[in-house]
Amino acid sequence: MTNHDEAAAVRPLTLAWVSRHLEAGERIVKTEALHGGITAEIRRLTIGAPDGSTRDLVLRTFVNVEHAEDGLTREADALTLLTGTGVPAPGLVAVDPTAAHCEYPSLLRTHLAGRTVLDDEGLETRVPLLARQLVAIHALQPAVRPRGYVTLTTADTVVTPKGADAAAWAAAIDVIRKPAPPFEGRFLHRDFQPGNVLFDVGPSRPADARITGVVDWAATSWGPADLDVAHCSTNLALLHGPSWGLRFSEAYEEAGGVLAAAANERL
Known part of the structure; x- marks a missing residue:
């Protein structure tokens, strides 16, 4: 696994937890810190399959955030509910709201294409x-x-x-x-x-x-x-x-x- 930068590094317990929720033969081949999150550390994880194909997941980690358990539980419930509704929300892969397995409360979800746009143009x-x-x-x-x-x-x-x-x-x-x-x-x-x-x-x-x-x-x-x-x-x-x-x-x-x-x- 290679890191895009030091901030992208996934902590050991969290890394093991993520790996347990991948498909057979898959592994994390790259991590990248995503910017813009205020309450959470956000990382894009590139997942490699045995056939050489890749897919992306997003890891949200709440470090020193009050009410992290409530927020992650609520988000996991919402993502489950939104599946199939037509609202373009990520899919839930796994959640550890109490940090029972990870260093900090974390949520793993699918990656969505696109970017935030804050420009005046358009x-x-x-x-x-x-x-x-x-x-x-x-x-x-x-x-x-x-x-x-x-x-x-x-x-x-x-x-x-x-x-x-x-x-x-x-x-x-x-x-x-x-x-x-x-x-x-x-x-x-x-x-x-x-x-x-x-x-x-x-x-x-x-x-x-x-x-x-x-x-x-x-x-x-x-x-x-x-x-x-x-x-x-x-x-x-x-x-x-x-x-x-x-x-x-x-x-x-x-x-x-x-x-x-x-x-x-x-x-």
């Missing part, structure tokens, strides 16, 4: 694609629902940044201090944003982009569609400007998605 094409993909995710009706969503912050834990508009922040804090409005539950990704969506897009034809995969299902939940839409809108606004955040919610509804009917509930 955004007018990608935003409707993102919206349609999210509508398809929200349309899923699993026999067993994932657990209910949890809030990511509270009114008492918000810290207003230095130099920020104090009045605007105070108004926002007042909004999240109120009880959540009633909602129709949906299957939520809970971290749906451009960094977790893979595209096939040619360098000279950004208008021909297509989605090849949606990854990082560790926060899958059941709750209001507005949560996923607001999260993706925020990321688009931070990446490309506020108008694109607003455009995403419009594209979501144009694609058939349903948000809260009242403006004050959408807050």
Whole structure:
């Protein structure tokens, strides 16, 4: 086995665990660190077969991450549920959420083609694609629902940044201090944003982009569609400007998605 770089090296116990989940005669012939993960170390493993053919798997390792067991268990359940639904998600190969076999909690999944695209060019094409993909995710009706969503912050834990508009922040804090409005539950990704969506897009034809995969299902939940839409809108606004955040919610509804009917509930 050869390593693409030192960061790509798989720890001994994890290496043995991965090897136990390969087909007869297969072995790891190359490892490569993938960049972009915030909560996990991500590696692409090239698997060689006796006939000389290869395939790729992806290893996610949670090092010093709080609630790793919960996240990996939730992701494994989601990937199992998504099989055959038409949502382009990875396939689950194996999971060790408590590090019973590996040095750290780990998940092994199939590799999806494509790459994340965060450029401004081609955004007018990608935003409707993102919206349609999210509508398809929200349309899923699993026999067993994932657990209910949890809030990511509270009114008492918000810290207003230095130099920020104090009045605007105070108004926002007042909004999240109120009880959540009633909602129709949906299957939520809970971290749906451009960094977790893979595209096939040619360098000279950004208008021909297509989605090849949606990854990082560790926060899958059941709750209001507005949560996923607001999260993706925020990321688009931070990446490309506020108008694109607003455009995403419009594209979501144009694609058939349903948000809260009242403006004050959408807050």
